[in-house]
Amino acid sequence: MMMKTTLFAAALALWCTAATAQPTAREELRANKFLAGGNYVDYDRQYNADAPTVRQLTKAPKGYKPYYMSHYGRHGSRWLIGRDDYMRVIRPMRKARQQNKLTREGEETLRRLELFNKTTHNRLGDLSTVGERQHHGIGRRLTQNFPEIFKKRGVTVDARSTVVNRCILSMVAECEELMAANPTMRIHNDVSDSLQFYLNQPWDGLVKKYGGSARAERDAFHAKHTHPERLCQQLFNDQQWAADSIEAGRFMRHLFEIAINMQSHDVDIDLLHLFNDDEIYDQWRLRNADWYVDYGPSPLSGGIMPFSQRNLLRNIIETADTTTLTQATMRFGHEVCVMPLACLMELDSCGVAVEKLDDVEYHWRNYRIFPMACNIQLIFYKPKKQKTPNVDDVLVKALLNEREVSLPVATDQFPYYRWKDVRRYWLNKLDSYTAREQRELK
Numbered sequence: 001m002m003m004k005t006t007l008f009a010a011a012l013a014l015w016c017t018a019a020t021a022q023p024t025a026r027e028e029l030r031a032n033k034f035l036a037g038g039n040y041v042d043y044d045r046q047y048n049a050d051a052p053t054v055r056q057l058t059k060a061p062k063g064y065k066p067y068y069m070s071h072y073g074r075h076g077s078r079w080l081i082g083r084d085d086y087m088r089v090i091r092p093m094r095k096a097r098q099q100n101k102l103t104r105e106g107e108e109t110l111r112r113l114e115l116f117n118k119t120t121h122n123r124l125g126d127l128s129t130v131g132e133r134q135h136h137g138i139g140r141r142l143t144q145n146f147p148e149i150f151k152k153r154g155v156t157v158d159a160r161s162t163v164v165n166r167c168i169l170s171m172v173a174e175c176e177e178l179m180a181a182n183p184t185m186r187i188h189n190d191v192s193d194s195l196q197f198y199l200n201q202p203w204d205g206l207v208k209k210y211g212g213s214a215r216a217e218r219d220a221f222h223a224k225h226t227h228p229e230r231l232c233q234q235l236f237n238d239q240q241w242a243a244d245s246i247e248a249g250r251f252m253r254h255l256f257e258i259a260i261n262m263q264s265h266d267v268d269i270d271l272l273h274l275f276n277d278d279e280i281y282d283q284w285r286l287r288n289a290d291w292y293v294d295y296g297p298s299p300l301s302g303g304i305m306p307f308s309q310r311n312l313l314r315n316i317i318e319t320a321d322t323t324t325l326t327q328a329t330m331r332f333g334h335e336v337c338v339m340p341l342a343c344l345m346e347l348d349s350c351g352v353a354v355e356k357l358d359d360v361e362y363h364w365r366n367y368r369i370f371p372m373a374c375n376i377q378l379i380f381y382k383p384k385k386q387k388t389p390n391v392d393d394v395l396v397k398a399l400l401n402e403r404e405v406s407l408p409v410a411t412d413q414f415p416y417y418r419w420k421d422v423r424r425y426w427l428n429k430l431d432s433y434t435a436r437e438q439r440e441l442k
Contacts, residue, residue: 025288025361026281033272036284037260038291039335041371042077043134043401045263057145058404058415064381064395066148069328070316073138073174073375074335075166076131077264079123080257086117089254092246096236101245105274106235112269113258119265127166128264134373135170139177141402146379150178150185152326157187159330162200170373171332198311199333214293214300221289221357225282228252231274256283264372288366289357295340296364297351306344306351307433309337313344314430317423320380320396324388335370342369342376345426346408347400374401380419394419 029036034045060066080086093110096102102110143150150157157178161171168191175187228248236242259271260283275283297303312331319329342350352363377399382389397415398405404415409425411417 025284025365028365029281029284030277033277033280034260034263035367036280037263037371038284038287038366039339039370039372040077040257040261040264041367042130042263043371043373044130044137046367046371046401057399058397060381061395061413061416063383063385064416065384066146066379067326067382067389068320068323068380069142069146069149070320070378070380071329071375072312072316072331072333072338072341073135073170074333074338074370074373075127075164075170076134076173077128077372078131078166079120079126079128079264080261081125083124085124085254086113086120086258089113089251089258090117092251093235095245096241099241101236101238101241103235103237106237109235109271109274112271116258116262116265116267116269119267125164125166127169129266130264131166131372132169132173135173136177138373138375138402139174140181142174142377143178143181145402149326149328151182153182153184155182155185156325156327157185157330158190158327159187159332160190160195160199161332162196162334163191163193164200164334167332167334171330174330174332198315199331200337201308201311214298217300217357218290218293222249222286225285226252227279227282230276231255231279234274252279253283253286256280284367285361288364289360291339291366291370292354292360292364293357295336295343297343297353298360299353299355300357303353304433306340307430309341309344310430310433312337312341313426316378317426320378320419321391321423323380335374338374338376339366339370342400344429345376345398347376347398348405350400351408369400371401376400377402381416391420396422 023031032045035041090110090113093102093106093113096106097110149155157175159171159175161167171189175189179185179187226249228251231252232239232242232248242248255271256275256279259274262269262271272280292298293300293305295305295308297306323329344351349363350369354360354363379397379399380389381395381397383393386393395413395416396407396419397417398407406414407417407422407425409417409421411421
């Protein structure tokens with residue numbers, strides 16, 4: 001245990017040292033305001049921002065070749081999901097228009113909202129053209145980055161999705177690219193409720209148990225960083241009417257959600273200009289902290305939220321342990337799985353514990369973890385001379401959104417790790433949580 005603690009402390013110190021030379025979240029958002037979307041970020045916008053870095057993958061150690069890829073990916077960009085996500089902004093603005101309480105900017109904003117709202121009929125939650133394009137790009141790069149797997153004649157790919165249409169279509173888009181690169185590929189697609197227990201595992205009561213203790217601090221954090229006054233002056237010509245007729249803070253958050261998700265569509269409707277740099281930064285901070293508490297390793301939620309993906313991680317380990325032939329396992333689901341899974345696996349700094357919500361942004365930034373179409377790829381390598389992989393010799397490297405990331409064990413050849421070390425660490429972590437769970441049930 002002491003060795004593991006020392007390794008973690010050393011890794012965290014190294015990350016913090018590197019972080020001091022990196023731009024702050026405020027600086028990154030000023031350079032690319034679309035990053036404020038967090039889980040709404042267009043994968044290609046964050047990908048293209050540093051494409052050379054993304055594509056520079058470290059060559060395999062001498063004498064090794066990849067033979068297996070294990071993957072979990074989120075669906076691509078989509079329309080907003082909730083039935084009221086657009087109308088809860090449009091309704092109060094229509095009321096203001098009826099009473100002549102909108103400014104000229106407010107009138108134009110409502111016109112744009114109503115124009116886009118026409119496209120949402122029976123489309124809520126659907127994969128957009130932007131989302132489909134993201135997955136075509138990911139699938140194409142898979143074949144380019146790992147031809148030893150995806151261009152091998154007759155290679156088998158097991159692709160599975162949750163039962164949600166946008167996930168199924170995302171799977172189809174990637175598989176189309178794989179098949180285009182290798183027509184001999186044998187792809188098995190599967191969609192079933194029977195797969196949900198690991199492809200889209202619910203919280204299992206974890207939020208009910210720990211969420212209440214975080215409510216007061218989270219409410220205070222929201223109040224501290226919500227400032228709708230300037231926005232209301234921009235949209236409404238009667239501030240007393242606005243104060244009496246709308247919940248300004250909630251209205252601001254809902255409007256920002258629509259504005260920041262416009263990057264999910266090929267439309268020329270800009271609503272993000274309504275927010276200045278400080279407001280964009282604050283709106284991102286609120287969402288970043290909320291995601292960290294609800295799904296991440298936050299002490300406010302007992303540090304257990306990542307364990308919601310314990311079934312998924314066990315499936316990843318068990319499937320890898322039984323794979324001997326060159327092949328790939330593709331899983332498609334949601335950000336509420338990718339994000340806690342990345343934290344559970346402790347990819348880079350995803351698993352870091354931060355006590356204060358004001359400090360989360362300095363250690364944990366959601367747009368680096370789960371944009372639209374986010375994905376985790378584990379690539380397994382064996383000695384070229386071995387026909388069947390020996391677990392003692394198998395190496396693995398992890399990619400988060402196609403970037404090489406660290407794993408929570410020691411290695412002298414980053415980004416490559418001994419699979420037996422990684423699997424042991426993860427299994428011990430899962431077993432420790434199971435033991436804790438059983439103690440609390442007694």
